[in-house]
Amino acid sequence: MQISVVIPFYNDYDFFPEALASVRRQSYQVAEVVVVNDGADQKSRQFLGQFDDITVIHLPENSGSAAARNVGIIAAVSSWIAFLDADDVWMDNKLAMQVKFLKDNPHFDGCHTGVCTFNQDGILNTYLNKPGNLKISDMLIDTHVLPSALMIRRQALLDINLFDVKFRCKQDQELTLRLAVSGYQVGFINQCLMKLRRMDHGNTTSSGHKILAGAWQMLRKHRNLYRQYPGTTAKFIYFSLMTAGGKMHGLERKSCFMLGKTMARVFPSLRSLAS
Known part of the structure; x- marks a missing residue:
C-alpha cells in the first residue's frame, strides 16, 4: 500500500521539524512527503530547502490549508493520502495501524484514528468517542475526522472534487460529509495515534x-x-x-x-x- 503524506506549511517554523520527524519514525515507510508552502517567501523557501527528503511545492500567495492540501493531493504519486498538519505529531505506529485496519476491512475507503491533544507540558486530553463508521447524520453534526488523523484513497478525494477552498474553517467536516454522501466509507481506529497541538500561537x-x-x-x-x-x-x-x-x-x-x-x-x- 503506497502512501503519500501531504503537509500544508505556513510559518510553522517552530513545529515542522517535529512533525516531519514523526513521519520519518513511522514503522511503515511512506513513498513521499509532499509539503505545500502556502505563501512562499525567501525565508520559507530557505527553511524548507534544508530538508532533502521531501518534495516542496511553493505557492506564491497564502490560499489556506484547503487549497494547499488540494495541491498536494493532485501532485501526489500514491494511491493513498495521509494528511499531517505542520504542527501536529504522529505516533510511530500510526500508519502501520491504519494499513492493517484497511487490509482487514477492505470495504472501507479510508480510516481515521483517536486523537490526543498536547502542549509543552504533555498530553492534555484523549478523544476516542467517535463513530465506528461515519454516516451522513454524524458529519452534519460535528467534526469527527481531523486531517492529521485521516488516511484515505486518493481517488475518493478526486471523485468529490477535493476540499472546498471557500471554507477557511470546518473544511475537514465538509469534506468528510461529501465523502459520506457519495457513499465512501471511513472507519475509525479506537486508539490515540495522532497528537494535536494545543497552543496559543494564533489569534x-x-x-x-x-x-x-x-x-x-x-x-x-x-x-x-x-x-x-x-x-x-x-x-x-x-x-x-x-x-x-x-x-x-x-x-x-x-x-x-x-x-x-x-x-x-x-x-x-x-x-x-x-x-
Whole structure:
C-alpha cells in the first residue's frame, strides 16, 4: 500500500521539524512527503530547502490549508493520502495501524484514528468517542475526522472534487460529509495515534469567528441535507456555538455560551449534551 503524506506549511517554523520527524519514525515507510508552502517567501523557501527528503511545492500567495492540501493531493504519486498538519505529531505506529485496519476491512475507503491533544507540558486530553463508521447524520453534526488523523484513497478525494477552498474553517467536516454522501466509507481506529497541538500561537478570538463563519457556510451549502435529517441542525449550531465560545473572550464568549445554553433548554435533544 503506497502512501503519500501531504503537509500544508505556513510559518510553522517552530513545529515542522517535529512533525516531519514523526513521519520519518513511522514503522511503515511512506513513498513521499509532499509539503505545500502556502505563501512562499525567501525565508520559507530557505527553511524548507534544508530538508532533502521531501518534495516542496511553493505557492506564491497564502490560499489556506484547503487549497494547499488540494495541491498536494493532485501532485501526489500514491494511491493513498495521509494528511499531517505542520504542527501536529504522529505516533510511530500510526500508519502501520491504519494499513492493517484497511487490509482487514477492505470495504472501507479510508480510516481515521483517536486523537490526543498536547502542549509543552504533555498530553492534555484523549478523544476516542467517535463513530465506528461515519454516516451522513454524524458529519452534519460535528467534526469527527481531523486531517492529521485521516488516511484515505486518493481517488475518493478526486471523485468529490477535493476540499472546498471557500471554507477557511470546518473544511475537514465538509469534506468528510461529501465523502459520506457519495457513499465512501471511513472507519475509525479506537486508539490515540495522532497528537494535536494545543497552543496559543494564533489569534484565539479570530479562530472563534472563523468557526462561526464556517458553520454558516456549512448550513448554507448543505441546507437540503440538514432538512433531510431532523435534529441535526440544532445539534450542529449548538456544538459550533460552544466551540467558538471556548476560543473567544469577554462579551463574545458569554454570548456564545448563553445562546448554546438557551438552545439546550429549548430543544430536548440537546439536554443530554449540555448536562
